[in-house]
Amino acid sequence: MKATTVQNTFDDITLWNKMREGDEKSFSILFKRYYDDLVSYGNSLSPDKEKVQDCVQDVFIDVWNYKEKVQSAVVVKAYLLSSVRKRIARLYQRDHIFRKSTSIDAVSFHMEFSVEHELIDDDYATKQKVLHLNNLLNNLPARQKEALYLRYHQGLAVEQIAEMLDINYQSASNLVYRALITLRKEWKGALSLITLLSSGSF
Incomplete structure (x- = not known):
């Protein structure tokens, strides 16, 4: 084996x-x-x-x-x-x-996020929109960005994120929610935002 x-x-x-x-x-x-x-x-x-x-x-x-x-x-x-x-x-x-x-809580998250281009169709406008989405995500506050990374790339529950960041559940939930709200305002593509985040390269 x-x-x-x-x-x-x-x-x-x-x-x-x-x-x-x-x-x-x-x-x-x-x-x-x-x-x-x-x-x-x-x-x-x-x-x-x-x-x-x-x-x-x-x-x-x-x-x-x-x-x-x-x-x-x-x-x-x-x-x-x-x-x-x-x-x-x-x-x-x-x-x-x-x-x-x-x-x-003063340790800052600075990893760059990039959605895999292979996930996107050949439409030029769509690819440009994804590049814009990457820029938006990488310009999020460090704590929001880290919360998204832990939630969708590492698959952690909100309770676990809260414990890791030494904050309460509601604060952790707010970090994820506010980040998603910011991104959803800009993303109207065929693929869901969650799919893109879960498949992103860090």
């Missing part, structure tokens, strides 16, 4: 709980499953790629070292993404030790 098939055999929570019991193979599968996503998200929060990779690796090291203490009932992807965000926030705190303290 190919490695990719093995990795897709077990759901996250099964692998997580096996890992909590000391199963190194389950830990390895989770690492391979989410490493790239975590690095990509980390790169959206810090321009230092080497430090981001260190942060992601440190998150996995902590998960393994404290496996007996981590909660069993978690959404694994959300937990790992949140852990990376918190570790990068601490990185900012350390690097700005002689400046004003940097909290988790």
